[in-house]
Amino acid sequence: MPSSTPPLQSAVARERWRARAQAWLPWVVWAVAVIAEVLTGSDTRLGPVLAAVPPLVAVAHGWRAVLVSGLAATLTQQAFLYVVEAAETGTWTTAMTAMSGVTLASALSAAARVRRERQVQELHDVVGGMQRALLHPLPPELGGYRIAGFYQAAHSDARVGGDFYEALETPYGLRVVLGDVSGKGLPAVDATVTLLGAFREAAYEEADLGRVALVMDRALRRRQRISEDHRFATALIVEAGADGRLRMVNCGHVRPHLVDARGAREVALPTYGLLGLFHLVPKGLPEPVAHTLAPGESLLVVTDGVTEARGERRDFFDLAAFLTGPAPRQSPVALKEALLDALARHTRGHLSDDAAALVLTPGEGGVTRAGGTDAHQEG
Numbered sequence: 001m002p003s004s005t006p007p008l009q010s011a012v013a014r015e016r017w018r019a020r021a022q023a024w025l026p027w028v029v030w031a032v033a034v035i036a037e038v039l040t041g042s043d044t045r046l047g048p049v050l051a052a053v054p055p056l057v058a059v060a061h062g063w064r065a066v067l068v069s070g071l072a073a074t075l076t077q078q079a080f081l082y083v084v085e086a087a088e089t090g091t092w093t094t095a096m097t098a099m100s101g102v103t104l105a106s107a108l109s110a111a112a113r114v115r116r117e118r119q120v121q122e123l124h125d126v127v128g129g130m131q132r133a134l135l136h137p138l139p140p141e142l143g144g145y146r147i148a149g150f151y152q153a154a155h156s157d158a159r160v161g162g163d164f165y166e167a168l169e170t171p172y173g174l175r176v177v178l179g180d181v182s183g184k185g186l187p188a189v190d191a192t193v194t195l196l197g198a199f200r201e202a203a204y205e206e207a208d209l210g211r212v213a214l215v216m217d218r219a220l221r222r223r224q225r226i227s228e229d230h231r232f233a234t235a236l237i238v239e240a241g242a243d244g245r246l247r248m249v250n251c252g253h254v255r256p257h258l259v260d261a262r263g264a265r266e267v268a269l270p271t272y273g274l275l276g277l278f279h280l281v282p283k284g285l286p287e288p289v290a291h292t293l294a295p296g297e298s299l300l301v302v303t304d305g306v307t308e309a310r311g312e313r314r315d316f317f318d319l320a321a322f323l324t325g326p327a328p329r330q331s332p333v334a335l336k337e338a339l340l341d342a343l344a345r346h347t348r349g350h351l352s353d354d355a356a357a358l359v360l361t362p363g364e365g366g367v368t369r370a371g372g373t374d375a376h377q378e379g
């Protein structure tokens with residue numbers, strides 16, 4: 001998985017340019033006000049514009065820089081008494097008194113902003129570290145299938161979401177899950193821990209894929225009762241067996257797509273119920289839906305962080321248009337990287353929600369069972 005893409009690099013460059021502009025803007029205002037005050041003489045009074053310097057400094061600097069800028073603006077206004085003819089001493093005294101108040105308020109604001117940014121960064125590091133530990137990198141090939149995927153965190157104040165995925169080679173074939181817990185932050189990560197733990201256990205123990213979903217639902221409901229946090233989750237659970245045969249259970253998740261050289265189509269996969277809310281569904285176990293991947297066909301699964309990613313015009317990312325366009329389909333990695341690039345271009349590197357995707361393709365060497373026994377081998 002590449003650490004960055006060209007669209008993301010350009011977004012980082014834009015952020016750096018914006019930060020530099022914010023840092024230099026107060027001093028540009030200061031210089032313009034001084035030059036204009038000197039050149040225009042007594043007809044125009046632009047010195048009071050300097051009162052805008054401390055609040056502008058507070059946007060990008062700490063409280064010490066704000067105090068320095070306030071002192072510089074105050075001394076500059078005082079100098080106008082001697083440089084500019086016909087300066088009104090009473091007016092400047094009032095302006096400088098106001099400047100002192102503005103500077104103090106700006107310094108307090110800057111100190112609060114820096115403190116909040118530090119707390120947010122610490123929380124983001126903790127939560128992000130937990131999530132990276134949970135979402136370990138997927139192997140490029142497992143159980144005879146080639147796998148590729150990405151997880152892209154949202155660019156918002158430590159509001160890490162609850163996207164999760166896992167791929168396990170079990171006695172029943174390769175079992176994969178991609179899901180999304182409602183909400184963000186530490187409670188969402190805690191619910192993710194619960195669901196991943198339940199899936200990792202049930203994937204090996206339960207022959208029925210519907211019961212795997214049931215175990216995950218019960219685990220989340222127990223957490224709801226204990227924590228009184230009633231968040232739910234969506235998930236798509238896939239069992240990939242020999243000859244590209246798939247069995248899928250959709251727990252309220254975004255429908256997957258089948259992708260091949262000719263294009264892509266959405267899988268008509270009925271949804272059961274949301275994890276954590278199975279007790280509201282008046283029917284039995286979720287019924288897996290079967291499908292066989294044709295040669296050269298891949299299964300693409302995404303979270304709603306992909307389909308609901310917004311661009312600058314607040315429009316959603318059009319996954320169908322991407323898949324019907326010239327997207328590379330020769331390998332799971334190529335498709336994954338193309339999707340990540342397209343998503344970064346659409347959002348200009350600013351995701352409002354976490355996004356994740358998985359691509360599953362039968363390997364060229366056939367499909368194997370856990371333990372290394374060949375279940376299918378192409379001749």
